[in-house]
Amino acid sequence: MKAIVLPGPQARLDDVTLGELPIPEPGPGELRFRVIAVSINPVDWKLTLDHKPEWNYPHVLGLDAAGVVDAVGPGVEGWEAGDRAVVHNSLWKAGVFAEYCLAQAHATSRLPDGVGFTDAAAIPCAGYTAYQALFRKARLEAGQTVLVQGANGGVGGFATQLAHRAGAKVIALARPEHFAAVRGFGADVVFDYRDADLLQKVQAETEGGEGVDVMLEVVNPGDARKSLAFVHYNGHLVSIDPLPVMTDVPSYTYAASIHEVALGGAYHAGHLPTQRAFARIGDDMMARLAAGEIDPMVEEIVALGDIPDALRRLQRRAVTGKIVARVAPDA
Structure with missing residues (x-):
């Protein structure tokens, strides 16, 4: 099968290439997909600089795939060949940028009739991250106010849509050239994240000027105080990148709940409830x-x-929205 691989343990982004590998066989609890479409995420290029000791080489990259189940491993129930499916895969194992991939059956979702493979593949990494951040971490409710960084990107764009649908007021941060698109996602207010008066403008959009209920942070500010300043007392700061540094945050100042969202960690930790x-x-x-x-x-x-090439453009941040690669025609 054809696959996009890192050829060896010293390989980096410029070494990523199209290779030829054997079709994998599903083990216990696994499904094999005939891959139709995959989405390309920032984490994919970042992993070319952060190889995992569990990898075998050539290592197949990629985490998000939509396709058709064509083989079922031992012990798997409820799935059969021909089922349409989508998955966010483990970054600790061989990836999905290939004509065939393996996936954990318990972490795989069914693809409803009428949903195309291209659209489905675009969702998992960014969409599940936004969903987990808003609903499983911050417990966002209707009537609350959420501040979304990078609202034109994958995680930020899905978060803006989900928060809007949940009945929250969405304050979105983006560059001016993306304001129209972000408003189309459901943002109530959009600001340039570089605005010198950003803090004051955000506070003015909140009840009593006290700050937002939830801030979704996709770019690590370093010092946590830079983000916590936007959040009211007892609010929520949800971080997608590594957690900001709390060293200089005074006690009894914010009482904020600090959350980390890291989908890949659930596989490494072996935490089955999160995987399910x-x-x-x-x-x-x-x-x-x-x-x-x-x-x-x-x-x-x-x-x-x-x-x-798409991975290199993502590294340069020369991409808006989602890039999807078509691997095969629809079934």
Whole structure:
């Protein structure tokens, strides 16, 4: 099978290439997909600089895939060949940028009729992250106010849509050239994240000027006080990148709940409840797609062999929305 691989343990982003590998066989608890579409995420290029000791080489990259189950491993129940499916895969194992991939059955979601493979593949990494951040970490409710960093990106764009649908007031941060798109996702207010008066403007949009209920942070500020200043007392700061530094945060100042969202950690930690939650989150997100409630934000569709170039463009932040690679025609 054709696959996008890191050829060896010293390989880096410029070494990513299209290779030829044997078709894998599913083990206990695994499904094998005939891959139709995959999405390309920032974490994919970051992993070319952060190899994992569990990898074998050539290592297949990629985490998000939609396709058709074509083989079922021992012990798997409820799945059979021909089922349409979508998954956010483990970054500790061989990835999905290939004509075939393996996936944990308990973390896999079904693809409803009427939802295309391209749209489905765009959802998992960014969409599940936004979902977990808002609903499983911050417990966002209708009537609350959420501040979303990077609202034109994958995680920020899905978070803006989900928060809007949940009845929250969304204050979004983006560059001016992306304001119209972000408003289209449901943002109530959009500010340039570089605005010198940003803190005052955000506070003015909140009740009593006290700050937002939830801030979704996708760019690590270093010092946590830079983000906590936007959040009211007893609010929530949810971090997608590594957690900000709390060293200089005075006691008895914010009483904020600090949350980290890291999907990949659930596989490494072996935490089955969280892995199973990926399937439930995926089922919910796919139902929203089927109902037309979520824009998958697919901005570009490329071929499997174009993935190395797409990864380099993601590294340069020369991408808006989601890039999806088509690996095969629809079944």
